[in-house]
Amino acid sequence: xxxxxxxxxxxxxxxxxxxxxxxxxxxxxxxxxxxxxxxxxxxxxxxxxxxxxxxxxxxxxxxxxxxxxxxxxxxxxxxxxxxxxxxxxxxxxxxxxxxxxxxxxxxxxxxxxxxxxxxxxxxxxxxxxxxxxxxxxxxxxxxxxxxxxxxxxxxxxxxxxxxxxxxxxxxxxxxxxxxxxxxxxxxxxxxxxxxxxxxxxxxxxxxxxxxxxxxxxxxxxxxxxxxxxxxxxxxxxxxxxxxxxxxxxxxxxxxx
DNA sequence: AGAACCGCCTGCTTGC
DNA sequence: TGCAAGCAGGCGGTTC
Numbered sequence: 001x002x003x004x005x006x007x008x009x010x011x012x013x014x015x016x017x018x019x020x021x022x023x024x025x026x027x028x029x030x031x032x033x034x035x036x037x038x039x040x041x042x043x044x045x046x047x048x049x050x051x052x053x054x055x056x057x058x059x060x061x062x063x064x065x066x067x068x069x070x071x072x073x074x075x076x077x078x079x080x081x082x083x084x085x086x087x088x089x090x091x092x093x094x095x096x097x098x099x100x101x102x103x104x105x106x107x108x109x110x111x112x113x114x115x116x117x118x119x120x121x122x123x124x125x126x127x128x129x130x131x132x133x134x135x136x137x138x139x140x141x142x143x144x145x146x147x148x149x150x151x152x153x154x155x156x157x158x159x160x161x162x163x164x165x166x167x168x169x170x171x172x173x174x175x176x177x178x179x180x181x182x183x184x185x186x187x188x189x190x191x192x193x194x195x196x197x198x199x200x201x202x203x204x205x206x207x208x209x210x211x212x213x214x215x216x217x218x219x220x221x222x223x224x225x226x227x228x229x230x231x232x233x234x235x236x237x238x239x240x241x242x243x244x245x246x247x248x249x250x251x252x253x254x255x256x
Numbered sequence: 257a258g259a260a261c262c263g264c265c266t267g268c269t270t271g272c
Numbered sequence: 273t274g275c276a277a278g279c280a281g282g283c284g285g286t287t288c
Contacts, residue, residue, distance in 0.1 A: 001280090032264095051282085066282085066283090068282050069282060070267090070280095101266055101267065102264085102265045102281095103264080103266075104264065104266095104281090104282070106283095137257085138258070140258095148283080155281090156281070205268090205280085244260080245261070245262095246280090246282090247281090
C-alpha cells in the first residue's frame with residue numbers, strides 16, 4: 001500500500017515529469033471520481049501532504065489524489081488505457097493514469113489555501129505538539145502511529161517496522177512510553193521512512209512507481225510479513241497478531 | 257476516550 | 273476443476 005515513502009517517490013517522479021507543463025485534458029473513467037473541468041492550467045509543483053499527492057496549479061487550486069490501498073499513478077506516452085484505469089490527466093508529452101483495481105482511491109480539487117501540516121515526520125514535524133496531544137494517550141502506540149491526524153504518512157507496514165527497530169511493543173500505551181523511548185521512535189521513524197524512500201518504496205503486492213517499476217524496500221523488512229521467521233535482533237520468532245482490525249508483526253521477546 | 261466494527265471495493269488465496 | 277468464502281486494509285463513520 002502506498003504510505004509516505006511510496007507517495008514521496010511518486011511525487012518526486014511526477015514533479016520532474018509534469019512541473020511546468022500545461023494540462024491538455026482531464027478525464028474520469030469512474031463515476032465515483034470527479035470530472036474536473038481543468039484545461040490549459042500549468043502545473044506549478046507536485047508535493048506530498050502525508051499520504052496525499054498534491055498537484056499545485058498556477059491558479060492556486062490543488063488536485064489532491066489519495067491512493068488508499070491499491071491506487072497507482074502511471075506515466076504513459078500513449079493513451080492506451082491500462083487495466084483498472086479510473087482517471088487520467090493528459091499532457092502533450094504523455095498521460096498520468098490513476099490505476100486502482102479496488103476503487104478506493106480518491107481525487108478532489110481544493111481551493112488556493114494550502115494546508116501545511118505540522119505533523120508530517122519529514123516536513124516541519126512539531127514533536128512537542130505531538131507529545132502534548134498524544135503522549136499521554138492510553139491508546140496503543142501502534143494505533144497512534146497509524147493515526148494520520150497525530151502523525152502523517154505512516155501506514156501498517158512501516159508502523160510495524162518502526163516499532164521493531166525501536167524495540168517497543170505495538171501494544172504499549174503511549175502514556176507508558178518514556179522520553180528516551182519516544183526519541184527512539186522518532187529516530188527509527190525517520191530512518192525507516194528515509195531508507196524506504198531511497199529504495200523507492202515497498203513492493204509487497206501492488207505498489208509500483210510512476211514508471212511501473214517495483215520498489216526494493218520489501219527486501220529490507222524485518223517485521224512486516226515475517227511471521228514465523230527469526231527476529232534479526234534476538235532469534236526468537238516474529239509473531240503476527242491482530243490489532244485494531246489489522247495485522248501487526250512484532251517480536252515478543254525483544255519488543256518491550 | 258478508546259476499542260471494535262462496518263462499508264467501501266476487487267483480486268487473489270484457501271478450503272471443500 | 274470449480275465455486276464460495278475468506279482475506280487484504282486506509283479512512284471515515286458509527287456504536288458500545
